[in-house]
Amino acid sequence: MSDIANELGLSTTTVSFVINNKAEEMGISEDTVKKVNALIKKKGYKPNNAARVLRTGKSNTLALIVEDIGNSFFGNVSKIIEMVANKNGYKVFFSSTECDNQIAKSLISVMKQSSVDGFIITATIGLDEEILRLKKEEIPFVLIDRIIPGIETDSVTIDNFSGGYQLTDHLISQGYKKIALVTITNGMSQMEDRRLGYKKAIEEAKIEERVLEVPIIDNTNKDQLEIISKYLYDNKDIDAIFFATNYLGILGIEAIKENRLQIGKDIAMVSFDDHDLFRLMNPTITVAAQPLEQIGSRAIAILLKKLKKGYTVIPPINEVLAPEIIIRESTPTVKHK
Amino acid sequence: MSDIANELGLSTTTVSFVINNKAEEMGISEDTVKKVNALIKKKGYKPNNAARVLRTGKSNTLALIVEDIGNSFFGNVSKIIEMVANKNGYKVFFSSTECDNQIAKSLISVMKQSSVDGFIITATIGLDEEILRLKKEEIPFVLIDRIIPGIETDSVTIDNFSGGYQLTDHLISQGYKKIALVTITNGMSQMEDRRLGYKKAIEEAKIEERVLEVPIIDNTNKDQLEIISKYLYDNKDIDAIFFATNYLGILGIEAIKENRLQIGKDIAMVSFDDHDLFRLMNPTITVAAQPLEQIGSRAIAILLKKLKKGYTVIPPINEVLAPEIIIRESTPTVKHK
């Protein structure tokens, strides 16, 4: 910068004003502005970001912490978030936690050190402390996909209870009576809510609740597949199965295949989250789809708002979006019985 | 930092050495080290990253520029890259270009300003200039998935020619004679190579080459779907179809469905890239799978090596991995004719 200033016989102050579009505000002559801009272009000068961050404390950077960037749900939400952020002059640091609380903690800490301006987080279990600290430090953040019960924060979620209820209710109204729910043992809010929705529908119909909780296993889902497969093998009377997330649904399809069952014929199937597989396989699968674009764009909108107006000014915003129940071929009406 | 130094009656120098694990090297007494570490913990002190970056010019940050983070191929490669990077003390900035050259350019420029230490890039067409500049500035980077012909760089790719050849050859040896290739009109190296592989097999078998080039259309693939669907409608004699990438394969399945054709019966199908859909749908789809873990881990390994030893010391490394041909149900042997 000083090169530019020297070469034009100006001070760095003036140059800085021009760079930051404060020329007018500061009453700098048009002539000077033009000269400076010309030389900047000629030299290909780019301001050093670190120095700016150091000086201003603002990095124009957001951190996005998701559970698994390889999962199409998170991948697509991330894409939206990144696009909107870029449009608003923010860059996005992304990280996958792989459901590991330690990773999530250290990620948040590292990001804070790098003075990110705000966070979008899919919380892991046991992240309460970190979240509370963010609140205390008044660093803006938005929780997506799931909340942390008992902590008031900005959030964008969907109505998981309703989704769980509707999917189960659909199965019931199609005539199924032995409906199993396959979920994950981690107690996260979105999973809990889906389960509660399932439970309510089951209770209303006065049929038996059947739940398989699959443990989260490191790095390989071979074991999870086996658990689901064995469950199917051991429970041949089940006539419909509800997978609580796309990831389980995919494993479920594999497990059903292993058991040589035919979806829609031997067993009905529904899943939370839509996926190309569910949409296109044969038969197609009935799902509760999440509005990915909305989740992403609402989350980033809230964050940008807080960033602009100051974190504490606006009370927490909790956006709850509706899942879309898409009825497909995997849940035909039961014929006789 | 100075707080810590003052409180212990030490200089910031000493504290800095301790923080950076140079205590031993610099011959600082164990006592001092312990005291410093204790106070750091107590105060919850975290060094300011911006200041470090400003001072050292190193940010311990890598930029990952992919085509579409919502695509399972890129999502999963990104995941690996991020994991390995984190393990080595690097953070990862990710960005999707959405195939837009302008976005790619500005992304690289923005990242450079933030002093990222290195890049991993899936190049877009027309990125030559930026890539050459990175080379000139001796900023380490690795190209993945595709190279830029004519520019010598580090890269990790797969043998796309061989993959294209093998898939086509498989179709031919199964007895198919009217084999169409569906690819994208963008001239990127990986697509070109797949096409050349297809072409070679076709020529060897002395059958007719049939290629559908789908244009890249902004933000919606509705139009692309229609193009493929129409092509199928207009070319009812085709007995096998080869999609050059997972994204086209998925659209292809949809198009085939629209035309009420049955894969493996009315038409055989193969695709580049594996995907849950290809693995699990009915029938399962024959593919050329890319070794995602290897691509990611090799790319980051090369980058880290360059980062450590200095960019210019080591000559460019071009790693070419083998695709894995996975034969499934979508390509049965032709029965009679």
Added chain:
DNA sequence: TTGAAAGCGCTACCAC
């Protein structure tokens, strides 16, 4: 309308 200079928090050179 422009300039001088302080200082953001840290590292690393050199001195003791």
Added chain:
DNA sequence: GTGGTAGCGCTTTCAA
């Protein structure tokens, strides 16, 4: 073994 201090590149206050 430890400390003093310059300076990384920028923004911003105050002065001219």
